Amino acid sequence: MNSPFWNLGRLRRTVQILLLLLTVYGGLLVGPYLADKLSTAFPSLSCIYDQQNSAYCVLRPLQHQLNHRVGESIARLGEVTLEAFRPLLFTFLSFFAFFIVLNKAFCGWVCPLGTVQEMLYRLGRRLGLVAHALVPPRLYQLRAGKWLLLFLLVFLLPLLAGLGMIPGIAGDPYCQICPARLITTLLTASTEEMAVSTQGGLAFAFAAIRNLLFGFTLVAALTVRQPFCRICPMLALHAIFRRFSLLQLVKTPHDNCGHCSLCTRACPMDIPEISGKDPQRAFSEDCTLCGRCAEFCPNDQVISLRFGPMTLFASSKHYFSHRSRTEKPDGTPRLCTEREKPGNQPP
Amino acid sequence: MPLSYSSTVVLQTRLPAMRRLLLWMVLLLTCSRPLHASSWNELPLLFGQGGNRQQITLQTRQLDVERVEIFSPLYGVDQNPTAGHWQVNPTVPSGITVQPKAKQGGFHWIQARQERGSSVIVASTVHYFSEPAPSPRTMLQQPKAELEIIPMPLPREFARYRAGEEWSFLLRFRQQPLTNAIVHFHSEQEIQKRLSSDGNGMVRIRFPEKFSLPESHNGAPSAKPTSGRHDRLPLIRFALLAEHVADGREYQTTFSQSYAPDPYFDKSLASGAGFALLGMLCATPLLRRPKPVPARP
Incomplete structure (x- = not known):
């Protein structure tokens, strides 16, 4: 990664754009x-509502199967069999077949919603907008949000809908409010997911929340990194399995750790644990394996991305000095003139 | 007005000839079917009457069915010609029940056949069973009857035909595209269209924009949304009809399905955009640069 043009950030951006095209329009290719x-x-979040997508997000079958297979099976008393859980098991196995290879990199390298938010944040930097970093304790409060959404919208409400305790429209509540549903369909020039039901009730409420979240995410992403990812239940689902994958973020403590905090400043999820001394906590539940912490760590071999025993990328003084010439840790690009000014040398 | 003497004479002398002519006309009308059914109720149809992810019940209309055949997505996938193909009893008064075999889901092509003398009528439809299955592409490509109207492609599993949308169908006879042939579109709301296949046998149909809520009427009841769907959209049945004469035999085929209203039915795009704008407004305070805290003396 010592090419004058290529760095990990550029490689990731290229992969993100290619996978955005694949997930949003790939149906034209795969069928x-x-x-x-x-x-x-x-x-x-490869959205099922996008008519041209190439894959379906795991959250949809999870909700569907909890609603129609598990919930309905429990509702028909006495018919609870292993058969009701078979599709759920297959969904988890299919999910894990992918996950075991790339782990949470699906958030940092693949997710179309994540890519759009990153592009917006970059646009915000280009426009010179203020950048907000989330810090504890607000950061920790927000972290709970994704677990709440996973438990409530992906597991509990679909199950209750299957049991007949709540209306059927609440059978896939997360998909009803997910801003990826709007962003990906708008990318295919379809405005139909933006339309709000005029019949009132839950359909109206879900669509209103979806549009509000979409609008909020769009503007907030200009100034806060990955605003929706902070509460995304997909991130929570990944967090459960993150220790069972080949791709891992590994940290070796260094004397500087806890002082410069460049890695936390570089992190799109503002994870404070990454700059701490505890290597176990570095691979946090919020990590998206984007690798920016490793890129902006000024010490050799302190933070690395490893695939099994193989080191894919490791922090180094040399790489850091090159990388920080073009971009600040918070993502602000360094202009050529700025780079040449004395005193603007990387820390 | 009383008939004049001369006209009475004419009638009396020509009556046998007129009677013969009348008889011939009646015979012609009764023996020959019209080129196409003139209304929804005259179409030979096979239509789903309800079902779930494990089975569907079908009814036929204007057909004296001899056999009902089912083709699963496995049909044509391997060399075994019987794989993914079976028949069910068509003479059940409560309806023809079709279940997938060995938990094989996906799109199933179902067709009812009637042969009488030189006339062959095939009515077909598709039903999706929600279990894992191969793509229906091979099954659709395989010949299942002489004259066929094949959806190219079928709507995705989570989509459906919708008002105002254009979809393509392939008209083929004995595996060869039937070019410049007439295909009739009928909806249960008596909307009719006359379409023509192009040089590749493709027929492009734009579903009617007009969509009023269907009512049960005259034989085929209104389609019900598939069990388990959350949108509960009203659906209108439609059928495509084609005819072809070859080797002294008349072939007629129908493909029936249902279509949903356009995506903005009972919805407001302006309100949606309004909520999105409100969301944007809520986020605008984040764009303000925080005032610098004055340094303490």
């Missing part, structure tokens, strides 16, 4: 039918 899809339990 229209369910059986043609790359996966029906894809570990990123």
Whole structure:
């Protein structure tokens, strides 16, 4: 990664754009039918409502199966069999087949919503807008949000809908409010997911929340990094399995750790634990394996991305000095003139 | 007005000839079917009457069915010609029940056949069973009857035909595209269209924009939303009809399905945009640069 043009950030951006095209428009390539899809339990927000997508997000079958298989099976008393849980098991297995290889990199490298938010943040930097970093304790409060959404919207409400305790429209509540549903369909020039039900009730409420979240995310992403990712239930689902994958973020403590905090400043999720001394806590539940912490760590071999025993990328003084010439840790690009000014040398 | 003497004479002398002519006309009308059914109720149809992810019940209309065949997505996938193909009893008064075999889901092509003398009528439809299955592409490509109207492609599993949308169908006879042939579109709301296949046998149909809520009427009841769907959209049945004469035999085929209203039915895009703008407004305070805290003396 010592090429004058290529660095990990540029490589990731290229992969993100290619995978955005694949997930949003890939149906034109792989075909229209369910059986043609790359996966029906894809570990990123490849939205099922996008008519041209190439894979379906795992959160949709999870909700669907908890609603129609598990919930309805429990509702028909005495019919609870292993059969009701078979599709759920297959969904988890399909999800894990992907996840074991790339782990949470599905958030940092693949997710189309994540890519759009990163592009917006970059636009915000270009426009010179203020950048906000989330710090504890607000950061920790927000972290709970994703677990709440996972438990409530992906697991509990679909199950209750299957049991007949709440209306059927609440059978896939997360998909009803997910801003990826709007962003990905708008990218295919379809405005239909933006339309709000005029019949009132839950359909109206869900669509209103979805549009509000979409609008908020769009503007907030200009100034806060990855605003929706902070509460995304997909990140929570990944966090459960993050220790069971080949791709890992590994940290070796260094004397500087806890002092410069460049890695936390570089992190799009503002994870404070990454700059701490505890290597176990560095691979946090919020980590998206984007690798920016490793890019902006000024010490050799302190933070690395490892695939099994293989080191894919490790921090180094040399790489850091090159990388920080073009970009500040918070993502602000350094202009040529700024780079040449004395005193603007990387820390 | 009383008939004049001369006209009475004419009638009396020509009556046998007129009677013969009348008889011939009646015979012609009764023996020959019209080129196409003139209304929804005259179409030979096979239509789903309800079902779930494990089975569907079908009814036929204007057909004296001899056999009902089912083709699963496995049909044509391997060399075994019987794989993914079976028949069910068509003479059940409560309806023809079709279940997937060995938990094989996906799109199933179902067709009812009637042969009488030189006339062959095939009515077909598709149903999706929600279990993992191969793509229906191979099954659709395989010949299942002489004259066929094949959706190219079928709507995705989570989509459906919708008002105002254009979809393509392939008209083929004995595996060869039937070019410049007439295909009739009928909806249960008596909307009719006359379409023509192009040089590749493709027929492009734009579903009617007009969509009023369907009512049960005259034979085929209104389609019900598939069990388990959350949107509960009203659906209108439609059928495509084609005819072809070859080797002294008349072939007629129908493909029936249902279509949903356009995506903005009972929805407001302006309100949606309004909520999105409100969301944007809520986030605008984040764009303000915080005032610098004055340094303490």
